[in-house]
Amino acid sequence: MGPYKLLIDGQLLDGDATMSVINPATEEVLVECPRASKAQLDQAVAAAKRAFPAWAATPIDERRKALLAMADAIQGDLETLSRTLVQEQGKPLQDAMGEVFGAAAFFRYFASLDLPEKVIEDSDARKVISRRRPLGVVGAIVPWNFPIILMAFKVPAALLAGNTVILKPAATTPLTTLRIGELVKDILPPGVLNVISDANDLGGAITAHPDIRKVSFTGSTETGKKVMAGAAEALKRVTLELGGNDAAIVLDGVDPKEAAPKIFGAAFQNSGQVCIAVKRAYVHESIYDAMCDELARLADAAVMGDGLQQGVTLGPLQNKSQFEKVLGLIEDAKTKGKVIAGGGRAEGKGYFIRPTIVRDIEDGARLVDEEQFGPVLPVIKIKDGEDAVRRANASEYGLGGSIWAKDLDRALDLAGRMDTGTVWINKHAELAPNIPFGGAKFSGVGNELGEEGLAEFTQQHVINMAKA
Ligand code: NAD
Numbered sequence: 080m081g082p083y084k085l086l087i088d089g090q091l092l093d094g095d096a097t098m099s100v101i102n103p104a105t106e107e108v109l110v111e112c113p114r115a116s117k118a119q120l121d122q123a124v125a126a127a128k129r130a131f132p133a134w135a136a137t138p139i140d141e142r143r144k145a146l147l148a149m150a151d152a153i154q155g156d157l158e159t160l161s162r163t164l165v166q167e168q169g170k171p172l173q174d175a176m177g178e179v180f181g182a183a184a185f186f187r188y189f190a191s192l193d194l195p196e197k198v199i200e201d202s203d204a205r206k207v208i209s210r211r212r213p214l215g216v217v218g219a220i221v222p223w224n225f226p227i228i229l230m231a232f233k234v235p236a237a238l239l240a241g242n243t244v245i246l247k248p249a250a251t252t253p254l255t256t257l258r259i260g261e262l263v264k265d266i267l268p269p270g271v272l273n274v275i276s277d278a279n280d281l282g283g284a285i286t287a288h289p290d291i292r293k294v295s296f297t298g299s300t301e302t303g304k305k306v307m308a309g310a311a312e313a314l315k316r317v318t319l320e321l322g323g324n325d326a327a328i329v330l331d332g333v334d335p336k337e338a339a340p341k342i343f344g345a346a347f348q349n350s351g352q353v354c355i356a357v358k359r360a361y362v363h364e365s366i367y368d369a370m371c372d373e374l375a376r377l378a379d380a381a382v383m384g385d386g387l388q389q390g391v392t393l394g395p396l397q398n399k400s401q402f403e404k405v406l407g408l409i410e411d412a413k414t415k416g417k418v419i420a421g422g423g424r425a426e427g428k429g430y431f432i433r434p435t436i437v438r439d440i441e442d443g444a445r446l447v448d449e450e451q452f453g454p455v456l457p458v459i460k461i462k463d464g465e466d467a468v469r470r471a472n473a474s475e476y477g478l479g480g481s482i483w484a485k486d487l488d489r490a491l492d493l494a495g496r497m498d499t500g501t502v503w504i505n506k507h508a509e510l511a512p513n514i515p516f517g518g519a520k521f522s523g524v525g526n527e528l529g530e531e532g533l534a535e536f537t538q539q540h541v542i543n544m545a546k547a
Pocket of ligand 1: 220221222223224229247248249250279280281282283284286297298300301302303305306319320321322323353354355450452478518522523
């Protein structure tokens with residue numbers, strides 16, 4: 080495995096220091112990896128700034144070709160990237176392969192987009208044209224739950240628009256991102272993409288850096304607030320994809336046997352460490368018992384283990400602090416509701432928590448009100464959908480949510496009242512590169528993906544010409 084290098088100005092470099100990366104399934108050190116210094120961040124930003132004018136002036140067709148070549152490079156390394164992702168992040172190999180493959184697809188999607196000039200008005204009095212220009216150096220900051228796909232929300236869009244990029248993964252999952260830097264090094268001119276890894280200590284410097292014009296950040300709401308504050312001095316643009324507490328609202332008439340596996344999948348994928356996981360289920364009283372039983376059955380049937388082992392459906396939590404946080408929430412929930420599956424850590428090494436279902440729990444319990452970001456789901460009994468929407472909306476978060484119903488008109492009506500960026504009907508947590516994604520309230524600012532996501536990496540440039 081490795082050696083891993085930073086990518087700065089087209090060069091693969093050692094870090095000024097090193098740090099250990101832990102395999103969460105074994106708690107053992109996987110490898111030592113580079114840790115960039117502030118001076119190395121400054122070098123990367125200087126290189127990106129130097130590379131910007133030529134990259135911005137490169138015809139968009141050439142930039143598209145670079146994205147397609149990057150997609151091929153990522154996909155061509157599917158096996159190694161996926162296995163490395165399992166070892167640093169913890170998810171099962173199948174899911175890791177899906178993430179890597181998906182990232183390549185996201186690069187291809189952005190390569191299919193254009194930034195056409197628009198004629199806003201062409202009258203006797205004037206001709207008004209709008210163009211989209213790049214912003215400059217973009218800082219892309221990624222968390223540890225989906226290092227590769229979340230990188231692919233940002234990097235191809237930033238590059239297609241003509242920006243240059245400083246990419247920084249989370250301290251506990253740097254390896255696959257560094258490897259991608261190495262894979263694409265010769266596809267792009269030096270300085271266009273720089274990849275640096277840190278010990279969770281350079282995010283603030285990226286956010287505040289005077290030569291970075293935009294920060295595209297995915298992570299927790301608390302850190303997102305710091306990013307916004309840090310970006311204020313240099314008035315840089317921010318896109319913030321933050322935490323969530325998605326509710327799944329299940330109405331009467333829904334078949335628990337049909338819906339439970341889908342809800343379980345959306346709650347426990349990646350061991351619940353998904354921003355848009357189902358984090359609380361509001362279930363109608365007429366099907367409440369049956370739904371709880373189905374969810375508990377699915378939890379008991381999940382196969383937990385090292386993601387490299389065949390047949391494993393649930394990996395460990397990614398890091399110790401998240402592991403301890405989720406265990407604390409489960410302990411608290413034991414006093415507020417009834418645990419009907421799981422209920423704590425697994426024996427032995429690794430940050431494993433048994434998939435946990437808690438019933439007879441209400442709003443006000445920490446497990447319902449806070450973002451658990453782990454393999455534990457509270458199931459709350461409801462009398463009607465309106466009340467559930469009101470309770471779902473009472474959260475400060477507003478990332479996603481879902482309505483599960485037989486009657487689609489009723490589902491649409493309730494969906495229209497959810498204060499979230501996305502509402503799914505009879506499914507949850509589906510993302511695609513062409514569908515814009517963003518959070519309401521404390522879940523974020525701005526959008527990623529789709530044409531709207533691309534536009535966020537640009538400056539609108541209007542030319543207004545007198546005719547008369
Ligand atoms: P985090 O906020 O701790 O870290 C995210 C990234 O920010 C890391 O790369 C970290 O090094 C960096 N960082 C740390 N301090 C910083 C600072 N002061 N300024 C700038 N960057 C800094 O988040 P996490 O714990 O790694 O990720 C989990 C959270 O991310 C959850 O709340 C989850 O819901 C959220 N998330 C949101 C989305 C979304 O699209 N909305 C997607 C995935 C995860």
